[in-house]
Structures are given as structure tokens and as C-alpha cells.
């Protein structure tokens with residue numbers, strides 16, 4: 001007969017959900033930010049939307065380098081039992097589409113991407129990504145941050161697509177980009193990889209991954225604040 005699992009062992013099997021419960025206030029702050037709620041109820045300020053669009057284009061370009069570094073860490077450290085490479089390569093391909101999408105949207109909204117100067121919150125976030133690209137940072141910590149970055153957008157924009165929302169028709173495509181079921185499935189695959197890594201990680205690695213999650217959530221809140229003109 002199998003020994004009954006301790007509370008800690010059960011929590012370690014789905015570490016992400018344990019953390020999301022523990023840090024629900026900051027998670028809520030990142031995924032239900034006033035900027036997102038204003039898209040959802042149709043009161044969004046279009047100048048804030050354009051600020052977000054231009055700044056996010058710059059962020060995504062930095063994000064590509066970060067994802068490449070996660071891919072390298074996976075090739076060195078992962079046993080790949082969960083098909084990590086496939087999931088990460090799929091993510092890379094999605095980012096290529098994302099960059100093309102930003103270019104098309106920017107010209108639609110009259111945003112000149114070559115003129116965009118990164119704002120402080122964006123520069124801080126990109127600097128954080130760079131710190132995670134160091135070879136000192138282990139795969140488990142980096143993939144936790146990667147999942148969190150994607151999951152915040154998925155959860156935020158999916159919220160704008162629920163029944164009964166007032167999301168403006170010309171912003172539906174933006175919300176679909178990250179709120180669609182395929183992107184939800186991709187985030188779920190990333191979450192499974194993270195949970196699998198964390199279940200086998202040392203206490204020190206788990207602590208570092210939890211700090212990375214909190215850092216991502218704080219940067220995401222600051223990024224939304226900046227889009228509303230707050231930073």
C-alpha cells in the first residue's frame with residue numbers, strides 16, 4: 001500500500017496553484033488590472049491602448065531573446081519527458097506571429113513603431129528578463145517566469161472575451177490574440193512543465209522560482225500602469 005502523502009508533498013505536485021492561492025491579491029492585480037477592466041467594459045482610453053501597443057512591441061522583441069535563452073537552458077537541463085522543446089518551439093513560432101501582428105495593428109492605429117521610446121516600466125521589465133538570461137539562472141526558475149509572463153496575458157485578455165462583456169469590436173482581435181483557446185492550451189502546457197520541474201526541485205530552487213513569479217507579477221502591474229499613463 002502506498003504511504004499517504006503529506007500536505008507539503010500534495011502542495012508540491014501542483015506548486016503553481018498553491019502559489020496562485022497564496023499570492024492571489026497580486027495575481028489578481030496583474031490579471032484584473034483597471035486597464036484590462038476598461039477594455040472589458042468598453043471605457044478604454046484609446047491613447048492608453050496605443051501607448052500599450054507601442055510599448056509592448058518593444059517588450060516582445062526583448063522577450064524573444066529571453067525565450068531563446070530558456071530554450072538553451074531546456075536543451076542543457078531538461079530530461080524532456082514532458083516534450084519541453086516542442087512546447088518552447090511552439091512558443092517561439094507564436095512570437096514570430098505576435099511581432100508581425102504588432103506591425104499590422106500599429107499601422108492600423110497610426111502608431112509609428114520606429115518612434116517608440118521605451119518607458120521606465122518597460123526598461124525595468126526588459127532588464128529583469130536580461131537578468132534571467134544569465135547562465136547562473138537555472139531552467140526551473142526561467143521557465144517559471146516564462147509561464148507567468150504568458151499566463152498573465154492569457155488570463156487578462158480571456159477575461160475581456162467572456163459573455164456579457166462590452167469589449168469594443170475593434171479590440172476583439174487583440175483580446176483574441178492572447179485570450180483564444182489555443183493560447184490557453186499552450187499556457188496550460190507550460191504550467192505542466194513548471195509543475196513537473198518544481199515537484200523535483202530543491203527547496204532553494206523552489207524559493208527562487210517563487211520569487212521570479214512575484215517579480216513577473218509586479219512588472220506586469222507596472223506595465224499596465226505605464227499604459228494608463230501612470231509611469
Ligand SMILES: Cc1ncc(CN)c(N)n1
Pocket residue numbers: 056059060063149150153220223
Ligand atoms: C508585458 C507583456 N507580458 C506578456 C506578453 C505575452 N507574450 C506580452 N506581449 N507583453
